[in-house]
Amino acid sequence: MNDLTHSNRQDMSDAEHLQHFRKLVEKARVGMLTTLDRDMEMRSRPLHTIEVEENGTLWFVIGVASPKAEEVGDHDGKVCLTYANKGDSEYVSVSGHARLVRDQSLKQTFWNKMIDVWFPKGDQDPNVALLKVTPTQAEYWDGPSNTVTRFYAFAKAMATGKKDAFGENAKLGF
Numbered sequence: 001m002n003d004l005t006h007s008n009r010q011d012m013s014d015a016e017h018l019q020h021f022r023k024l025v026e027k028a029r030v031g032m033l034t035t036l037d038r039d040m041e042m043r044s045r046p047l048h049t050i051e052v053e054e055n056g057t058l059w060f061v062i063g064v065a066s067p068k069a070e071e072v073g074d075h076d077g078k079v080c081l082t083y084a085n086k087g088d089s090e091y092v093s094v095s096g097h098a099r100l101v102r103d104q105s106l107k108q109t110f111w112n113k114m115i116d117v118w119f120p121k122g123d124q125d126p127n128v129a130l131l132k133v134t135p136t137q138a139e140y141w142d143g144p145s146n147t148v149t150r151f152y153a154f155a156k157a158m159a160t161g162k163k164d165a166f167g168e169n170a171k172l173g174f
Contacts, residue, residue, distance in 0.1 A: 017170045021140050022052045024092050028083035031094075033060075035071035035079055043071065047081075047131070050110045056138065056174055058094065060131040061107075061115050072098045072131065079133060089143030089167065096135040096174070106130055135174045143167035 012020070025031070026049070034044040045068060051059035058081065062069055072079065077099050083092040104123070107130060111123040119128050 012168075012170075014172075017172060018054075018056060020142070020168070020170070021056060021092065021138055021172060022054070024085070024090050024140050024142065025049060025052050025058070025083055025094075027088075027090065028085050028092065031058075031081040031083045031092075033068060033079060033081055033098075035068055035098075036075050037067070037071055038074065043067070044082075048114070050112075050115075056094075056135045056172075058096075058133040058135070059110060060133070061110065061119065062100075062129060062131045063119070064100065064102075064127050064129050069100060069129065069131075072100065081133060089141070091141045092138065093140075094133070094135050094138045096133045096137075098131055098133045101130040101132050103130070135172075137174065138172045139170065140172075141167065141169050 029049050030046050031049055032044045033047045034042050037043050047060045047062070047068075049058055050061060053059075077097040079096060079098045081092075081094040081096075083094075084090070107123040107128065110130065116122060119125050121128075
């Protein structure tokens, strides 16, 4: 991560913000991948995150013949991913560059039985590749997770004009 561009938590270091970002993504696991199709229309679909590296790089398994694989090849691989844990008021948005990776040893490293549901031929299937998303920027919101706390935060903001009680918000540059 290159820098923290904004945070309402000055007591957290860049490394702590990155760690918190990773925790939120790992907890949500399923993100909505948004790409641009050939007609410049945005398309979103859910993808299961199989790995979040320490530097924030995200990994997925996809079919090589899928429209998302084709769309990742267009527009310099620019993508957006969004994650949500609505019940806990946790949200993440990631912008970055995606590319297909066909490294067999990496596929074997990341492979698990859950992936077999989508790709029953296993990690040897030539139609299977990894999708690597290298973030360029990300933002997360981590708000109060229960109704009483949210009500208190709202009342405090109304009384004081300060919105920091609504939880953490940070913008990360990579």
